[in-house]
Amino acid sequence: MSNKVCVIGAGASGIFAAISARQQGADVFILERNQKIGKKILATGNGRCNFTNVDATDNNYNHPYFVKSVFEQFGPEQTIKYFESLGILPKVEDEGKAYPYSEQASSIVEVLLYELNRLDIPIIYDSFVEELSIKNNDYIIKTTNKQYNADKVILTTGGKALPKSGSDGNGYQIAKKLGHKITPIFPSLVKxxxxxxxxxxxxxxxxxxxxxxxxxxxxxxxxxxxxxxxxxxxxxxxxxxxxxxxxxxxxxxxxxxxxxxxxxxxxxxxxxxxxxxxxxxxxxxxxxxxxxxxxxxxxxxxxxxxxxxxxxxxxxxxxxxxxxxxxxxxxxxxxxxKGYDEAQVTAGGVDLDLVDQMTLESKVHKGLYFAGEILDIDALCGGYNLQWAWSSGYIAGKYAGK
Ligand SMILES: Cc1cc2nc3c(=O)[nH]c(=O)nc-3n(C[C@H](O)[C@H](O)[C@H](O)COP(=O)(O)OP(=O)(O)OC[C@H]3O[C@@H](n4cnc5c(N)ncnc54)[C@H](O)[C@@H]3O)c2cc1C
Incomplete structure (x- = not known):
C-alpha cells in the first residue's frame, strides 16, 4: 500500500523533507503558496546563501538536547556531502560559514528544483493551505481552491520573518488548531x-x-x-x-x-x-x-x-x-x-514538548511531522538556521516516508 505524504511549504526544510520521504519510497507531493520554491533561500546570506556552518553543533541552538538527536542522524557533515552530490561545491569562510562556490543562492534553489523534478515529486504551486484536519486516520488538506488527502503531513511553513517570502506565521495557527502549543514568538537577527x-x-x-x-x-x-x-x-x-x-x-x-x-x-x-x-x-x-x-x-x-x-x-x-x-x-x-519585516528568523514556535525529538512526529497526532523554523528552534547568524532546516527536514521526511 502506498504511503502518501503531503509536504506543506517548499522552503528549505520542506524541500529536504520531500526529497528524503521520496528516498524512503513514499508517494510525496508538495503544496506551496508561491509560484516558485525556496523564495526565502534566495534572500539568504545577502544573495550568497550561507547554507551551513561546518562547525555547527547542537550548542549553537536554543534547545541543544532537541537539535542533538536530529544532528546525530543528519548533521552539517551529511548536509555538505549531500549538497556536493547535487553539485554544490562549498566555499568555507570565516567562523565556519559555508557558501556555494558560485556565491549564488540561486544555485542552491536550482539544484534542489532539479532534484525534486528528477525524483518526480509534484510541486503544486499557488496552493495556500487554509486548513488541516484529520478524519479516520486520514489527513484532509484544504487549500484556497482544492482539497487533498494524505496518510501523513509534514508541516514546513516556516516562521514569521520576512513575511513577503510566504512564511507569515500562518502555520502556527494550523499547528495550534491541531492541539499544539506555540511558545511566545518574537523576531530575531534584526535591526x-x-x-x-x-x-x-x-x-x-x-x-x-x-x-x-x-x-x-x-x-x-x-x-x-x-x-x-x-x-x-x-x-x-x-x-x-x-x-x-x-x-x-x-x-x-x-x-x-x-x-x-x-x-x-x-x-x-x-x-x-x-x-x-x-x-x-x-x-x-x-x-x-x-x-x-x-x-x-x-x-x-x-x-x-x-x-x-x-x-x-x-x-x-x-x-x-x-x-x-x-x-x-x-x-x-x-x-x-524593526520587526518581522526585516528579521532573519523567528524565535519561539511549536512547543517541543509535544514533538518527538528523534522523528519530529507530533505526540498529539500520529502521522503529523514538523521541520524547520516553525519549531521552537533558532540560532544566531552563521548558517545555523538553514542547517536546522535541512537537518530537521531530512529527518521528518525520513520517518514520514517509511
Ligand atoms: C533575509 C534573510 C537572510 C537569511 N540568511 C540566512 C543565512 O545566510 N544562513 C542561514 O542559515 N539562515 C539564513 N536565514 C534564515 C533561513 O532562511 C530560515 O531559517 C530558513 O529558510 C527556514 O526554512 P523553513 O523551511 O523552515 O521556512 P521557509 O524557508 O520560510 O519556507 C516556508 C515555506 O512555506 C510556504 N508556506 C507558508 N505557509 C503556507 C501555507 N499555508 N500553504 C502553503 N505554503 C505555505 C512559504 O511560502 C515558504 O515557501 C535568513 C533569513 C532571511 C529572512
Missing part, C-alpha cells in the same frame, strides 16, 4: 530601534566597535565588529546577533541599553595625552582623525559640551572626563526592533 535625539546626524556611520547589551547595569551579550548607526537606531552584524536577547527582554518589559565602545585599542592615558598635545585646537578638531566626523557633534552634545570651538586645553577635567566616558561607554536606550 534595533533606539530612543536617542541625535540619530539623524549619525545616520549612515559605520564603525568597528564593541557592542554590549546592558540590562540592570550588567553586560549580558557582547560582540565586536561592524556597528552601523541609522536614523531609527542601530544595525550591523554585531547588533543582529545581540537582537535575540534584546527582543526577548523587551517582550518581558525590561529596560535595556546598547553600549557602544568606540575606542578599543587605546588606553585612556593615551587619549588624555592626545588632548593635551592638541590643546590649542578647538575640542571638535581634537576628535577629527580619531572618530568619524558625523559622530563628533553628537559625542560632544552627549558630553554636555555645546560650544565645539572651545579650546581643548580650556576644558575642565570634568568635561574632559565626560568626553572620554562617551568614547568608552556610549549608551543608548533600546525601544523596539
Amino acid at each position: 534595533l530601534n533606539l530612543d536617542y535625539p541625535y540619530l539623524k546626524q549619525m545616520d549612515g556611520v559605520k564603525v568597528k566597535a564593541k557592542a554590549q547589551l546592558v540590562h540592570n547595569e550588567k553586560v549580558i551579550h557582547e560582540e565586536f565588529g561592524d556597528v552601523l548607526f541609522t536614523k531609527y537606531g542601530i544595525s550591523g552584524p554585531t547588533i543582529l546577533q545581540i537582537s535575540r536577547t534584546a527582543n526577548q527582554l523587551l517582550l518581558e518589559g525590561q529596560k535595556i541599553y546598547i553600549r557602544v565602545i568606540l575606542i578599543n585599542d587605546l588606553e585612556i592615558y593615551e587619549l588624555v595625552k592626545r588632548f593635551k598635545n592638541l590643546g590649542a585646537k578647538p575640542i571638535e578638531m581634537a576628535l577629527v582623525g580619531l572618530i568619524p566626523r558625523k559622530l563628533i557633534h553628537p559625542i560632544l552634545k552627549e558630553a554636555n559640551i555645546h560650544n565645539y570651538q572651545l579650546n581643548t586645553a580650556s576644558l575642565s577635567g570634568k568635561a574632559l572626563k565626560r568626553v572620554l566616558d562617551v568614547l568608552y561607554n556610549w549608551q543608548f536606550l533600546i525601544i523596539d526592533s
Whole structure:
C-alpha cells in the first residue's frame, strides 16, 4: 500500500523533507503558496546563501538536547556531502560559514528544483493551505481552491520573518488548531530601534566597535565588529546577533541599553595625552582623525559640551572626563526592533514538548511531522538556521516516508 505524504511549504526544510520521504519510497507531493520554491533561500546570506556552518553543533541552538538527536542522524557533515552530490561545491569562510562556490543562492534553489523534478515529486504551486484536519486516520488538506488527502503531513511553513517570502506565521495557527502549543514568538537577527535625539546626524556611520547589551547595569551579550548607526537606531552584524536577547527582554518589559565602545585599542592615558598635545585646537578638531566626523557633534552634545570651538586645553577635567566616558561607554536606550519585516528568523514556535525529538512526529497526532523554523528552534547568524532546516527536514521526511 502506498504511503502518501503531503509536504506543506517548499522552503528549505520542506524541500529536504520531500526529497528524503521520496528516498524512503513514499508517494510525496508538495503544496506551496508561491509560484516558485525556496523564495526565502534566495534572500539568504545577502544573495550568497550561507547554507551551513561546518562547525555547527547542537550548542549553537536554543534547545541543544532537541537539535542533538536530529544532528546525530543528519548533521552539517551529511548536509555538505549531500549538497556536493547535487553539485554544490562549498566555499568555507570565516567562523565556519559555508557558501556555494558560485556565491549564488540561486544555485542552491536550482539544484534542489532539479532534484525534486528528477525524483518526480509534484510541486503544486499557488496552493495556500487554509486548513488541516484529520478524519479516520486520514489527513484532509484544504487549500484556497482544492482539497487533498494524505496518510501523513509534514508541516514546513516556516516562521514569521520576512513575511513577503510566504512564511507569515500562518502555520502556527494550523499547528495550534491541531492541539499544539506555540511558545511566545518574537523576531530575531534584526535591526534595533533606539530612543536617542541625535540619530539623524549619525545616520549612515559605520564603525568597528564593541557592542554590549546592558540590562540592570550588567553586560549580558557582547560582540565586536561592524556597528552601523541609522536614523531609527542601530544595525550591523554585531547588533543582529545581540537582537535575540534584546527582543526577548523587551517582550518581558525590561529596560535595556546598547553600549557602544568606540575606542578599543587605546588606553585612556593615551587619549588624555592626545588632548593635551592638541590643546590649542578647538575640542571638535581634537576628535577629527580619531572618530568619524558625523559622530563628533553628537559625542560632544552627549558630553554636555555645546560650544565645539572651545579650546581643548580650556576644558575642565570634568568635561574632559565626560568626553572620554562617551568614547568608552556610549549608551543608548533600546525601544523596539524593526520587526518581522526585516528579521532573519523567528524565535519561539511549536512547543517541543509535544514533538518527538528523534522523528519530529507530533505526540498529539500520529502521522503529523514538523521541520524547520516553525519549531521552537533558532540560532544566531552563521548558517545555523538553514542547517536546522535541512537537518530537521531530512529527518521528518525520513520517518514520514517509511
Ligand atoms: C533575509 C534573510 C537572510 C537569511 N540568511 C540566512 C543565512 O545566510 N544562513 C542561514 O542559515 N539562515 C539564513 N536565514 C534564515 C533561513 O532562511 C530560515 O531559517 C530558513 O529558510 C527556514 O526554512 P523553513 O523551511 O523552515 O521556512 P521557509 O524557508 O520560510 O519556507 C516556508 C515555506 O512555506 C510556504 N508556506 C507558508 N505557509 C503556507 C501555507 N499555508 N500553504 C502553503 N505554503 C505555505 C512559504 O511560502 C515558504 O515557501 C535568513 C533569513 C532571511 C529572512
